[in-house]
Amino acid sequence: MQNILQHYIPEKAIPKVLELLNNDKLEFIVKKERKTRHGDYRKLPNGRHLITVNANLNPYRFLITLIHEIAHFEAFKVYGVTIKPHGKEWKYTFQHLMLPFINPDIFPYELLPLLAKHFINPKATSDTDHVLALALKQFDEKSDKTYIFEAPKGSIFKIYNGRKFKKGNKRVKRFECIEINTGKTYLFSPNAEIEVI
Structure with missing residues (x-):
């Protein structure tokens, strides 16, 4: 496991991550890029638990995602399966597990205040924290x-699956964009990755 982790997370984080993954019911797999998620957690029919994280993430995002998914495993183990996936029990668990990693031996100095702010009330994905993302x-x-x-307002762009949109006005946090083929309006997070045409 250490040989795998050394390719994906900061070296100083490896011992603590190995401790967290050291459970005979927990499996961890690095996956190729998935466009709709950075990682996931699920309980398998055989009673084991599976965590996956995308291989294409930079070391800091990989570490955050891995701890996010381990927090699901730990929260369900401690509080039971009836809790909300990203509810208060998960948030508390994620904060608790992440705290030892938020230091300059693991993360660059410029990320530390952003991580500290984010983990006051962690969201279901770090992507919703636009500054941190x-x-x-x-x-x-x-x-x-x-x-x-x-991208400027009015830009035509495409997303990972080839669908094309025209960028419109910003609402409170998201941008209204009209799909070219259907004329339907969709809302995009400010940090959605696009390819301007």
């Missing part, structure tokens, strides 16, 4: 993708 993006491999908030 943008800060984490600087550690990604370079690509031709951009965030929707960076």
Whole structure:
């Protein structure tokens, strides 16, 4: 397991992550990129538990995602299966598990205040924290993708599945975008990755 982790998370985080993964009912798999999620957790029919994380994530996003999924396992183990997946029990567990990692030996200094703020009330995905998501993006491999908030109003763009949209007005937090083929309006998070056409 250590050999796998050393390719995906900061080196100083490995011992603590190994402790968290050291449960004979817990399986961990690194998956190829999935566009709709960074990772997931599920209980298997045989009673074991499976955590998956996308291989294409930078080390800091990978670590956050892995701890997020371990928090699901730990929260269900402690509080039972009737809790909400991202409810108060999960939030508390995620905060508790993540706290030892939020230090300059593991994360760059510029991320530490953003992580501290995010973990006051962690969300179902770090992507909904636009400031943190943008800060984490600087550690990604370079690509031709951009965030929707960076594109001018009226831009035509496509998303990962090839669907094309025209960027419209910003509501409170999200952007209204009209799908070119159907004319339907969809709301996009400001940090949705797009390819401007």
